Amino acid sequence: MxxxxxxxxxxxxxxxxxxxxxxxxxxxxxxxxxxxxxxxxxxxxxxxxxxxxxxxxxxxxxxxxxxxxxxxxxxxxxxxxxxxxxxxxxxxxxxISGVSDPFSNMVGRVLAYIPNLFAAVAVGFIGWIVARLVRAGLTNVLSRTELDEKLSSEVGVNALSSNIAEIFYWLVLLLFLPIVLSILGLTGLLIPVQNMVNEAIAYLPNLFIAGVIIFVGYILAKIVRGIVEGLSNSLGLQTQAEKVGLFKNSNVSKFLGSFVFAIIVITALIVAFEALGIQAISQPATAMLNEIMYAIPQIIAAGLILIVAYIVSRFVGRLVAELISGAGIDEIPMKLDLQRFLGQTRVSDIIGYLIVFFTMLFAISEAANRLGLEQVSVLIAMFIQFGASILLGAVILVIGFWLANVVAKVVQRGEYNSSRWLAN
The missing domain is CATH 1.10.287 (Helix Hairpins)
Incomplete structure (x- = not known):
């Protein structure tokens, strides 16, 4: 062949x-x-x-x-x-070298890049494992502290342990991300990511300080609330408040305790925001807290004015009503033939109610001045003037009825029938 x-x-x-x-x-x-x-x-x-x-x-x-x-x-x-x-x-x-050479170069680069790719995948996998372990460990530790139950029952906050664990999970992944990018040689992404990680790491101390401030503030708020509630119960404020008609359907000690608790927690949150450097929240919140702290003494003074005025006015009203009743003034409307307008109401009771009413109006006006509510104070002053005019008009009407009855009786004493007709 x-x-x-x-x-x-x-x-x-x-x-x-x-x-x-x-x-x-x-x-x-x-x-x-x-x-x-x-x-x-x-x-x-x-x-x-x-x-x-x-x-x-x-x-x-x-x-x-x-x-x-x-x-x-x-x-x-x-x-x-x-x-x-x-x-x-x-x-x-x-x-066909003209076509195969570019493919050969590409394949060579890919093959040379494969070790870096496997190394990056290995580092990323290790980071993922570490992040999962950190998340599971934090969730387990925080769940044993009953932090979620306490926060949900005290301040209405949802599950916080899972959120904290999730934050640390992503933080660990973020720490491993620059290493992965460095292995892959992605310098364009590495620099901004590295800067972000550096800022996050530098921010961690502030975050830790803020967490400590919130925790200490929460513990302090609970302690102070317990002290306030115990002191209120020992002083018998609930009984005294019910005597003057306040807090009949609620507990005054719990109200005071919750109020103090909220003030301390809000203060701790504001200090925490300042530690975090979040001025957009801390500055207006601080201004608001300053206004609240300035207003608290005024609110307490206004409340005391109203309470004292109510107690004193009721005592004085009863005393004056008893004195008027003992002096026989309750019989004057019957003598003036005005009892039909009053019905079963006595003059002493009306005077006692008026004393309480006008005393409370003056007290409300003073309380409004304490709180800086000038418009309310002016409105109440106008109402007091209007009430005084009404009382003056009522006195004039009573005097008019009394004079009319006197004249009618004088006319009725006449001997002529026309006199009786004029009297009626």
Whole structure:
């Protein structure tokens, strides 16, 4: 056979070796592509199955809150990477260097980058494990302290332990992120992320101080509230308040304790915001707290004015009513024929009510002045003047009725029938 092909007399016929030399690179390239395609399918399927056994999608969704199909993505990337290797091999067999060289350079860079990629994945995985351990440990520790139950029952705050654990979870991931970016050589992303991490780390002491301030303020508020409630109960403020008609459906000691508790907690929060450097919240909150602290003595003084005025006015009203009743003034309306306008009400009772009413009006006016409510004070002063005018008018009407009755009796004493008619 070889002699046939090598015989010069047959070279003018079918030259099999010539055509074999021309077409066997094409056949080899096709075979390489087919084998590469099969290998790519096998490797991609193996990678996908491995990721499915590791439950990658579920773990990433629980960590990020999303549902990415990372298994399909990685398997497709592996498939096309192997196919690119097969294409490069086919192009090299065909000796098409103009096309194969760029692919070869790309594959070389990818292969050189793979160790960094695996190292970054390993570091990221370690960071993820550490973050999960930190989150689980903090959740376990904080749940044993019953912090959530205390905060929810005392100040109505929802589960705080899970939020704190979640914050530290993402903080640990953030600490590992610059390392991953540095391994991958992503300097464009590394610098801003590194600056952000440095700022976060520098902010941690302030965050710790703020947490300590809030915790100490909360404990102090509970202690002071207990002292105030105990002192209020020992002084019998509930009984005294009920005697004057206050806090009949509520507990005065709990009210005072809750008020003091809220003031201390708000103060602790403002100090914590100042420690965090959040001026946008701390400055207006501080101004508000200063106004509240300035208003508290005025509110207490106004309340004492109202309470004392009410107690004194009721005592004076009863005393004056008894004196008037003992002096026989309750019989004057009957003598003046005015009892039909009063019904069963006595003059002494009316005078006692008026004493309480006008005393409370003066007390409210003074309390409004204490609180800086000048418009309310002016309005009450106008009402007092109007009430005085009404009383003066009532006195004039009573005198008028009395004079009318006197004149009527004088006229009735006449002997003529016309006199009686005029009297009526």
């Amino acid at each position: 070889n002699e046939f092909f090598n015989d010069p007399s047959h070279r003018g016929g079918f030259d099999a070796m010539y055509y074999w030399d021309q077409f066997h690179p094409i056949f080899a390239a096709i075979v390489i592509l087919l084998v590469g395609w099969i290998i790519a399918l096998v490797i991609a399927a193996g990678v996908k199955r491995l990721l499915q056994k590791l439950d990658t999608n579920h773990k990433l969704s629980s960590a990020t809150g999303r549902t990415p199909n990372i298994e399909n993505l990685v398997s497709k990337l592996v498939f096309w990477f192997v196919m690119i290797l097969a294409v490069v091999g086919s192009l090299n067999v065909l000796n």
